[in-house]
Amino acid sequence: MKNILYIVWSEINKLGIPIIDEQHRGVISTINSLHYFILTGHGQEIVKPTLIMLEQYVDVHFKTEEALLTEANYPALEEHIALHKGFIEKIKKLSTDPNRNMDSDLVLKFLKEWWLGHINKEDRKYVPFLEK
Template sequence: MKQTIYIVWSENNNLGIPIVDEQHRGIISTINSLHYFMQTGQSGEIIKPILIMLEQYTKIHFKTEESILERVNYPDLENHKKLHNNLLAKTRNFIIELNKSENPAVLLKFLRDWWLTHINIEDKKYASLVKSILNI
C-alpha cells in the first residue's frame, strides 16, 4: 500500500515564534500518526492512545500560547481562548465516541482543517504583536 504523509508541513504555516511553530509542527505530526494508524486499519487499542496524546499535546500547546498572549496583553485573548476550548471539547468527544465513530476520514479531515485554518487565520492575527513585544 502506498503510504503518504497526510499533512505536509509548509513553511507558510510558520508564525516566526519558535516555540509556537515547534508545537504546531508536533501537533500536525501527531495527526499524521493518527492518519497512518487509521489508514492501516488499526483497532481502537492503538488509535485511542494517539488521540489521548493529541489531546494532551493540544492542552499543553494552548497553555503555552495563551500564556504568551497574556504577556503581550493580546486584546482578543478571550475569543481566542474560546476557540481553543471549543476544539478541546471536540477532541475529548472524539475519544469518548471513538468506538461508535462512523468514518475516520471525517475526524481526520476535521482536525486537519481546524488546525490549518486556526494557525493560518487566527494565530497569524497575533504573530506580529508577539514578535514586536518579545523582540523575536
C-alpha cells in the same frame, strides 16, 4: 503509498515564533500518524488513543500560547481562549464517544481542517503582537 504524508509541514504554516511553530508541527505529526494507521488498516484502534494524546498535547500547547499572549497584552485573548476551549471540548467529546465504530476518516479530516485553519487564520492574527 503508505509513506505518503497527509499534511506536509511547510514554511507557509510557520508563524516565525519558534516554540509555537515547533508545537504546531508536533500536532501535525500526530495527525500524520493517525493517517498512516488508517492507511495500514488500523484506524479504528488508533483513533481514540490519538485523540487522548492530542487532548493532552494540545493543552500544553494552548497554555504556552495563552501565556505568551497574556504577556503581550493581546487584545483578542478572550476570543482566542474560547476557540481553544471549543477544540478541547470537541476532542474530549470524540475521545469519550461510546461508538466503537467511530469514523476515523472523519476525525482525521476534522483534525486537519481545524488545525490548519486555526494556525493560518486565527493564530496568524496575534503574530504582530508577539513581535513587538
